[in-house]
Amino acid sequence: MLKRLLLLGIVSGVLAGIVALIYQKVYSSSVGADFSAIAKPVGIMISNIVGCLIAAVGYWILSKWLKGKTEIVFNFIFMILSFASMLPAFAAKLPLDVASPELFPGLVIPMHFFPALAWFTLEPLFIKNTD
């Protein structure tokens, strides 16, 4: 079970990372603000994979406790944490040579939901009849 969850974590992390990089490219070209020096592609990829791996471990721990209600509780927690994680983006203080910091939350806030979306998309392929 843990092995499958970790695999799901890695695959969904990679998927979320790819989507985030595409989104970054589209966002930068559409609004004309380049934040690639702050939100570096490698950092985006690693944070998505790490985030999904933590989710995998979290799911596994919850499944030990909750048995039949793991999925609904996990999904709920995952969305709350995704939502909470976007709040620091509003408070982020960027280097002063970076123009238009007001556009920064528009870049990173959607990214904070990509791990959950990727997880929810791929979960049926990895976790079947676990509860």
Added chain:
Amino acid sequence: MATLLSLVVVFAFAPAGNWQMTDKYTVRFAGGGEVGGIFKTMKGSIVFDEQNLAASNFDLSIDVASINTGNGLMNTHAKSAEWFEAAKYPVIRFTSKKIVKNGVAYQVTGDMEIHGVKKELTLPFSFQNKGATGIFSGTFTINRSDFHIGKPGGDVEENIKLDISVPVVKK
């Protein structure tokens, strides 16, 4: 011949030490803790001659909307009615009246207009003369309450430290 004569007259009476600001200038401010930032846009004219301070003068204006604190929400807040009211008072302007030598540096007295409030201030500055180029720099504090900027107290200190550096080239 008339044109040549006009040119001679123009150059004869042109103030010595006319300087052009380069785009490498910086206008930094700090108001304690996390509060700080820059103004990105400044323009104006600088006439400065170390040998003739009486004929020297500064007329500088800073675009309030160019404020950058590094945080979008803080930028919006700074431009709002509670702080600089950028829509109504789009520039910070300093017009000099008198420049005097102060040791190895100088002091300029002039009118500072911020947020619609004009106040006479005396500010210290130094000038590094490198021949065809030079750098004006000055560090001083301004009491924001004197200009009705923000509410007294809070996270932002009353005295805002300004650090200005203006590289120039001779015209």
